[in-house]
Amino acid sequence: MSKKVKYYYDPESLAYRIISPKKLKKFGYAFLFLIASALFGFLCFVVLMNTPYFQTPKDKMQQREIDNLTLRYALLNKRIEDLDEVASNLEDRDNNLYRVYFNSAPIPTEKRRGIIDRARYKELEGFDNSELVINTSEKVDGITKALAVQSKSLDEILKLAKQKNKLLSAIPAIQPVKNEDLKHMASGFGYRSDPFTKARKMHEGMDFTAKTGTPIYATGDGIVKNADNSLSGYGNHIEIRHGYGYLTLYGHLSKYKVRPGQHVKRGDVIGFVGSTGRSEAPHLHYEVHKDGKVVNPINFYYGNISAAEYVVISKIAYQENQSLD
Template identity: 55%
Template sequence: MSKVKYYYDSETLSYRKIETKKRRVFFRSLLFLVASFCFGLVCFLFADRFLESPQLRKAKGKVEYLELRLDEMQQDVNQLSAVIENVEERDNTIYRIYFDANPIPAEQRQAGFGGVNRYKEFEGQPSAKKIISLKESIDKLKKRTAIQSESLEEIATLAEDKEKLLSSIPAIQPVRNQDLTRMASGYGYRTDPFNKTRKFHYGMDFTAPRGTPVFATGDGVVERADANSSGYGNHIRIDHGFGYVSLYAHLRSVKPYNVRPGQKVKRGDIIGYVGSTGRSQAPHLHYEVFKDEQRINPINFYYGNLSPQEFNALLKKSQEENISLD
């Protein structure tokens, strides 16, 4: 039973009963209910921050650790990407240019993966956005690494061919300077010693005593060693590959060859000896170089065993228009 409350009325000098209005009671009750609802809602929304269970705290810790590791892995991938980018740049601007290979376009190196969604399995998972980004970065890095690996294999093959080319080019003088009497005639128009007419001389004539050693000017295979070509007398032809052939003519008549057809020779090997066979006026070596079956000036290839001063003197002498010896 609720208590009845009274108040003292000074006018009547008596106690009167306190009457509570129903409207006031209703509003007070409604206010209490609203306040209780709001308090309950706040507790529901924020209780996990203040009243976390041990399991919940452990799960949240794992998620935070996972996100931290994902961030660290993304930084590692970014560093690897920078390294491969540096290798790609050197590959395009140095290696591939040096070996006459076309650079690989950036669009090809860094292309993504089209078609179906490759990362659908990660959607809806915790930290899904970071995981998908990291997985996509790793896949692109794998592809770039594979492309770069193929490029380096190609460069290695080209380097081997380049090394063979540098060894094969006829790049030294066929007779040593100390064995020379003089450089009698060069490549170009000269006076024929037999009919005194002006005609083109397709090689270089090196005057030297009979029996002076003649050297192979580059690696190759002996193509011919005979006297069956008009005017050349005893002569040797070496196929160096890559379209290059060298010819050594007017070799001596007694045991003129140190080599035979089909034999492999190295630059600097003695292949024969100076003589005066064939259409020759005096002992000398007539030397020619062919590129893709066209005669070219041998003076352009003497970078293997001449100093700059020796080369300049030889160049000057070869340009003099005099009488050739063959």
């Protein structure tokens, strides 16, 4: 096949002349063709290298490791979620059971969990699975903080429990005279008729009628404040400081069995019934003070009487009769 020949019209000679292509131009076309072919080939190579059909054995091994790590992280996240649920249950019991029982304020969620600063995971960014790793790290750090707060809270609860035992021992919770030793419960707390003036006045304790020499018991653990006759009208009397704002007073005793500064336990014999001071007959005048104010002692006899006995005593205590002092 003959090579095509191109002509152009020359107006000066009024004739057609053959077009002779320049060699440099031919070379340029050939070079551009080679460059374009090389670029196309490179792009094809890159595409093929990023498809699973043309992975090297090393690439396949790395991919399996990545898949395995991704699976392990997924399993780890599931275990973390289970741990988080357990931690949440502990927090709920801590706030709504333990701390309520010991009259302690609940710990708010923001203090238990806090806000995790994502800036601390800066070095984990920029990888294919960065978000997965960062989220897992956040969960682990969140649970770690929650468990640290919970541990500290349980230490506090243990301390409160020990204090609670002391408090329960200190509260004046029994009658100062045993039921079998009583003649009767003469007068209760409230406005009563004065045995000497017959005027109606506040009676700040309870009167227990018993024979002279009947044992009187400390109604709670404490330290003897006074054992003398320094208070007008009470005769020989004992005051016991129990702590936690509680103080008990035992009046009109015939004699003491304790001294000031002595530690006593609930149920210890501290003195004996008498009729000293402003008293009409042998009896024990008993008072309970809380935070400097007198309170009705009948509210504290849950330690050694039955419900039936409490009903009987309360009926007598609330009758507006005459006191014995």
